[in-house]
Amino acid sequence: xxxxxxxxxxxxxxxxxxxxxxxxxxxxxxxxxxxxxxxxxxxxxxxxxxxxxxxxxxxxxxxxxxxxxxxxxxxxxxxxxxxxxxxxxxxxxxxxxxxxxxxxxxxxxxxxxxxxxxxxxxxxxxxxxxxxxxxxxxxxxxxxxxxxxxxxxxxxxxxxxxxxxxxxxxxxxxxxxxxxxxxxxxxxxxxxxxxxxxxxxxxxxxxxxxxxxxxxxxxxxxxxxxxx
Amino acid sequence: xxxxxxxxxxxxxxxxxxxxxxxxxxxxxxxxxxxxxxxxxxxxxxxxxxxxxxxxxxxxxxxxxxxxxxxxxxxxxxxxxxxxxxxxxxxxxxxxxxxxxxxxxxxxxxxxxxxxxxxxxxxxxxxxxxxxxxxxxxxxxxxxxxxxxxxxxxxxxxxxxxxxxxxxxxxxxxxxxxxxxxxxxxxxxxxxxxxxxxxxxxxxxxxxxxxxxxxxxxxxxxxxxxxx
DNA sequence: CGGAATCTTGAGCGGCTTCAAAACCTGTGG
DNA sequence: CCACAGGTTTTGAAGCCGCTCAAGATTCCG
Numbered sequence: 001x002x003x004x005x006x007x008x009x010x011x012x013x014x015x016x017x018x019x020x021x022x023x024x025x026x027x028x029x030x031x032x033x034x035x036x037x038x039x040x041x042x043x044x045x046x047x048x049x050x051x052x053x054x055x056x057x058x059x060x061x062x063x064x065x066x067x068x069x070x071x072x073x074x075x076x077x078x079x080x081x082x083x084x085x086x087x088x089x090x091x092x093x094x095x096x097x098x099x100x101x102x103x104x105x106x107x108x109x110x111x112x113x114x115x116x117x118x119x120x121x122x123x124x125x126x127x128x129x130x131x132x133x134x135x136x137x138x139x140x141x142x143x144x145x146x147x148x149x150x151x152x153x154x155x156x157x158x159x160x161x162x163x164x165x166x167x168x169x170x171x172x173x174x175x176x177x178x179x180x181x182x183x184x185x186x187x188x189x190x191x192x193x194x195x196x197x198x199x200x201x202x203x204x205x206x207x208x209x210x211x212x213x214x215x216x217x218x219x220x221x222x223x224x225x226x227x228x
Numbered sequence: 229x230x231x232x233x234x235x236x237x238x239x240x241x242x243x244x245x246x247x248x249x250x251x252x253x254x255x256x257x258x259x260x261x262x263x264x265x266x267x268x269x270x271x272x273x274x275x276x277x278x279x280x281x282x283x284x285x286x287x288x289x290x291x292x293x294x295x296x297x298x299x300x301x302x303x304x305x306x307x308x309x310x311x312x313x314x315x316x317x318x319x320x321x322x323x324x325x326x327x328x329x330x331x332x333x334x335x336x337x338x339x340x341x342x343x344x345x346x347x348x349x350x351x352x353x354x355x356x357x358x359x360x361x362x363x364x365x366x367x368x369x370x371x372x373x374x375x376x377x378x379x380x381x382x383x384x385x386x387x388x389x390x391x392x393x394x395x396x397x398x399x400x401x402x403x404x405x406x407x408x409x410x411x412x413x414x415x416x417x418x419x420x421x422x423x424x425x426x427x428x429x430x431x432x433x434x435x436x437x438x439x440x441x442x443x444x445x446x447x448x449x450x451x452x453x454x455x456x
Numbered sequence: 457c458g459g460a461a462t463c464t465t466g467a468g469c470g471g472c473t474t475c476a477a478a479a480c481c482t483g484t485g486g
Numbered sequence: 487c488c489a490c491a492g493g494t495t496t497t498g499a500a501g502c503c504g505c506t507c508a509a510g511a512t513t514c515c516g
């Protein structure tokens with residue numbers, strides 16, 4: 001998809017949420033938001049609560065997840081700068097959040113409460129349209145992920161996830177692309193167990209395709225992961 | 229969720245797509261649609277095509293699916309009267325359909341082309357809002373389905389799917405609720421292989437919980453499926 | 457330094473899938 | 487009316503991918 005850049009310069013943010021909205025109006029919309037700083041491991045929205053705020057992450061990253069009955073957490077989405085969540089808030093009588101959101105490291109967010117975003121989307125229908133486009137995008141990603149479970153092996157799924165993370169949240173580097181993620185989280189995003197994840201990554205490391213460190217993966221040879 | 233009834237009386241259709249829109253305007257919107265009749269096994273939209281039409285199914289039922297690389301089809305959604313698909317059409321520069329839609333039996337649809345639905349959603353912003361709500365609903369269902377794969381057994385997933393189908397597309401009956409579906413399709417919707425599906429259903433039949441026939445399932449004791 | 461989180465490695469197992477083959481049902485056309 | 491072809495369902499047997507469990511090694515951080 002279109003790579004949403006990360007240019008939080010002077011309040012300008014390149015997010016799909018603002019697509020088609022002139023810079024000037026964008027400033028105004030952001031002006032109405034409340035800026036919020038959260039430290040690592042803070043839970044910003046709670047699964048099941050009625051949607052009351054819409055968030056735009058413009059610095060840091062978060063995980064959007066759901067806790068299963070057995071207490072494990074299933075990661076639904078890895079939020080990166082430019083991502084919006086809590087989109088249900090834009091609706092008249094908002095449904096519930098379908099997952100929880102927790103910061104991975106220190107983050108900065110813009111927050112609109114229900115009343116504000118309602119007023120804004122009245123004035124700028126483009127916001128509603130963007131919300132729909134983004135939601136359809138999430139749905140499409142999800143369908144892909146689901147198709148993957150049914151048709152691909154654990155290894156292929158891990159490869160895909162790594163590549164996508166690579167260019168959504170990866171820090172380019174001389175020797176490759178760095179990604180901050182633990183084996184367990186990577187596994188959850190790929191629907192693969194933690195142990196299998198470890199084994200597959202080890203294999204790739206031995207082959208020189210990637211390098212590993214605690215809570216970090218560096219992709220050296222993306223092309224080798226591509227043979228899905 | 230809210231049971232979308234099936235009352236196609238005199239052009240009135242109880243669909244979430246028309247929520248909050250007065251009957252009179254609803255008539256007008258439907259008036260602009262092209263009514264289309266399709267016979268069984270007809271492909272109405274093709275995965276990957278650019279979204280050019282929005283559909284509302286008001287009679288019959290269809291499957292929304294995707295064909296995997298191995299040629300099998302993965303059913304994403306079972307469309308029943310009141311359901312809308314091709315929602316991407318409502319966007320300015322529409323993305324692609326993410327699956328194909330095929331009629332299961334004879335169906336009746338209302339169809340809006342891109343230009344029409346755009347004009348309409350300009351006049352009735354409620355349509356856009358409904359589209360967003362519906363899309364979020366699909367997303368939520370999908371998250372549930374996905375969670376199920378990760379946490380539930382094949383049997384539990386089949387039970388859930390049956391129950392949901394039961395009250396979305398089931399024909400109530402003296403002895404139970406009839407559902408028109410083959411083992412294979414039921415399996416696909418539950419992410420379970422055809423053989424396992426057959427075995428589980430047989431077990432339930434022996435227990436008297438359901439009755440089976442070719443391409444049909446009749447639920448006698450829904451409560452017995454509920455122990456998920 | 458100690459404790460907590462992360463990662464590794466092996467061994468064993470198990471729920472489902474896969475494969476094969478046959479029985480079955482249903483509509484069609486001779 | 488019967489036979490046939492195509493789709494659907496059943497049953498058994500075999501196998502495997504990835505999970506589970508256990509235990510230890512490693513890294514990080516206060």
